[in-house]
Amino acid sequence: MITFDNYVPSIYINGRWKSASSRKKTPVRNPATWDILTHVSYGDEVDTKNAIEAAGEAKEGWASLSPRKRSNILYRAYQLMEENAERIAAVLTMEQGKPLREAKGEIKSAASFLLWYAEEANRLYGEWIPSSIESKRLSVIPQPVGVVGAITPWNFPASMITRKVAPALAAGCTVVLKPASETPLTAIEIVKILEKAGVPDGVVNLVTGNSAKIGDALLHHEAVRLITFTGSTEVGKHLMRESADQVKKLSLELGGHAPIIIFADADLEKAAEMTLASKFRNSGQTCICANRVYVEDKIWDNFKKVLVEKVEAMRLGDGLGDDVDMGPLINEGATEKVHEQVKDAVAKGAEVACGGNIWEGTDKGHYYLPTVLSDVRNDMLVMKEETFGPILPLQSFTSEEEAIRAANDSEYGLAAYFFTKNLDRSVRVAEKLDYGIIGINDVFPAVAEAPFGGIKQSGIGKEGGHHGIHEYVELKYISMGIEN
Numbered sequence: 335m336i337t338f339d340n341y342v343p344s345i346y347i348n349g350r351w352k353s354a355s356s357r358k359k360t361p362v363r364n365p366a367t368w369d370i371l372t373h374v375s376y377g378d379e380v381d382t383k384n385a386i387e388a389a390g391e392a393k394e395g396w397a398s399l400s401p402r403k404r405s406n407i408l409y410r411a412y413q414l415m416e417e418n419a420e421r422i423a424a425v426l427t428m429e430q431g432k433p434l435r436e437a438k439g440e441i442k443s444a445a446s447f448l449l450w451y452a453e454e455a456n457r458l459y460g461e462w463i464p465s466s467i468e469s470k471r472l473s474v475i476p477q478p479v480g481v482v483g484a485i486t487p488w489n490f491p492a493s494m495i496t497r498k499v500a501p502a503l504a505a506g507c508t509v510v511l512k513p514a515s516e517t518p519l520t521a522i523e524i525v526k527i528l529e530k531a532g533v534p535d536g537v538v539n540l541v542t543g544n545s546a547k548i549g550d551a552l553l554h555h556e557a558v559r560l561i562t563f564t565g566s567t568e569v570g571k572h573l574m575r576e577s578a579d580q581v582k583k584l585s586l587e588l589g590g591h592a593p594i595i596i597f598a599d600a601d602l603e604k605a606a607e608m609t610l611a612s613k614f615r616n617s618g619q620t621c622i623c624a625n626r627v628y629v630e631d632k633i634w635d636n637f638k639k640v641l642v643e644k645v646e647a648m649r650l651g652d653g654l655g656d657d658v659d660m661g662p663l664i665n666e667g668a669t670e671k672v673h674e675q676v677k678d679a680v681a682k683g684a685e686v687a688c689g690g691n692i693w694e695g696t697d698k699g700h701y702y703l704p705t706v707l708s709d710v711r712n713d714m715l716v717m718k719e720e721t722f723g724p725i726l727p728l729q730s731f732t733s734e735e736e737a738i739r740a741a742n743d744s745e746y747g748l749a750a751y752f753f754t755k756n757l758d759r760s761v762r763v764a765e766k767l768d769y770g771i772i773g774i775n776d777v778f779p780a781v782a783e784a785p786f787g788g789i790k791q792s793g794i795g796k797e798g799g800h801h802g803i804h805e806y807v808e809l810k811y812i813s814m815g816i817e818n
């Protein structure tokens with residue numbers, strides 16, 4: 335069992351852990367019990383300015399290190415995360431709520447970004463361009479953007495940090511990290527690992543506290559050249575608007591509303607299992623989880639029966655407990671929002687096939703029953719707004735064209751999935767779905783070696799893969815005149 339002191343200094347600037355300049359503190363709660371775990375520093379614009387200045391002073395030294403030296407430090411951080419996985423996973427579950435099994439999986443994912451970018455640090459190549467003019471030599475060199483402001487969400491409090499910090503450090507950038515207010519303890523664990531791995535003072539800095547004030551300080555300081563953000567589309571739009579003043583580079587990983595299409599020629603047992611796994615991972619609080627299911631009418635009765643039976647067998651509870659399939663939602667507001675979507679759907683004619691209410695199994699924490707809705711219509715909130723909870727609306731379709739049209743009818747464009755055994759259909763549908771990430775008979779596409787990112791109102795840019803490091807790089811073109 336992990337315990338915490340009543341207060342944990344959570345601001346890390348220039349290699350020193352400290353309290354907020356205002357001396358303010360804020361509680362960190364366990365979503366499963368709503369008990370206070372500890373208190374952390376509640377920083378603001380003053381702390382953020384200090385962190386940005388430290389990152390600016392460290393920038394030249396870090397960028398001038400050889401890629402191999404940066405790579406070695408990232409690789410050591412990877413080893414340390416693997417060695418400390420059990421502890422970090424337990425801390426993550428205690429402040430975020432997901433089952434320990436899922437938290438352990440997230441730490442492996444978070445570590446994989448450190449490993450991947452330890453390797454990619456050595457492969458950031460430039461170009462030599464054959465000149466059309468004999469007296470010129472043309473080249474392109476990649477250079478780090480410099481000081482990066484990184485803002486991350488609470489739903490994956492470990493992997494969303496390393497998915498940004500690892501490529502930033504690999505490219506030679508320095509970072510000011512602002513984690514979600516709900517999950518600062520995981521961020522502290524990760525920064526301590528980076529510190530132990532040998533990241534020099536000022537290269538990585540951590541500021542917890544007032545999101546708006548920290549964000550504004552990052553947005554309006556000239557030294558910050560990139561804002562990399564993972565979170566809601568609403569906040570992402572705010573950052574876009576505010577970053578225009580200094581034309582800051584942006585990388586945005588925003589909201590999603592993933593459709594899953596189940597064709598009659600799919601492996602129905604596998605499709606049901608994976609639909610359930612996608613929807614109820616992290617209690618449905620993931621950006622790429624199934625948000626709508628379209629089922630071919632020929633298999634509607636059978637698929638719905640199989641799915642509901644599996645959902646009704648799910649076990650809720652504290653994520654630290656054994657045999658827990660689904661933990662709590664992050665807070666009371668989350669359960670209220672989810673319940674509002676269910677009430678809206680029912681009021682407009684949806685049927686609650688199972689669940690449909692706040693879980694009465696405990697008087698502590700905020701849990702919502704895994705819920706399947708059928709007879710849903712497109713004017714229901716659950717079919718348009720990101721649910722971010724354990725609600726699964728089902729709708730039938732007759733033709734492939736109808737399914738694709740329905741799946742694409744969204745302002746979001748992050749991930750989409752479909753199940754079929756037909757190879758021709760796989761190619762046709764994958765090419766026509768308007769999303770950045772497509773899963774075919776697979777609902778777990780996120781791996782460090784592949785580019786993750788959305789289109790439309792799901793974001794700009796990619797994280798992961800060899801693409802992901804280019805968010806942290808500027809390309810400099812050099813035209814050199816010579817005497818032949």
Ligand SMILES: NC(=O)c1ccc[n+]([C@@H]2O[C@H](COP(=O)([O-])OP(=O)(O)OC[C@H]3O[C@@H](n4cnc5c(N)ncnc54)[C@H](O)[C@@H]3O)[C@@H](O)[C@H]2O)c1
Nearest residue numbers: 486487488513514545546549565566569587588589590621
């Ligand atoms: N596309 C992806 O890769 C991805 C991954 C995870 C989560 N998400 C999205 O994130 C959302 C859930 O996370 P959340 O509730 O933490 O999102 P959020 O937008 O409320 O918060 C995200 C981060 O932004 C900070 N923030 C909030 N207001 C801010 C402001 N005015 N200025 C600066 N920072 C501010 C928060 O403190 C947090 O650190 C969902 O929409 C989910 O789809 C997307």
Ligand SMILES: O=C[C@H](O)CS(=O)(=O)O
Nearest residue numbers: 489490493620621622780
């Ligand atoms: O919530 C969004 C995360 O990106 C989910 S995953 O870890 O990439 O699957």
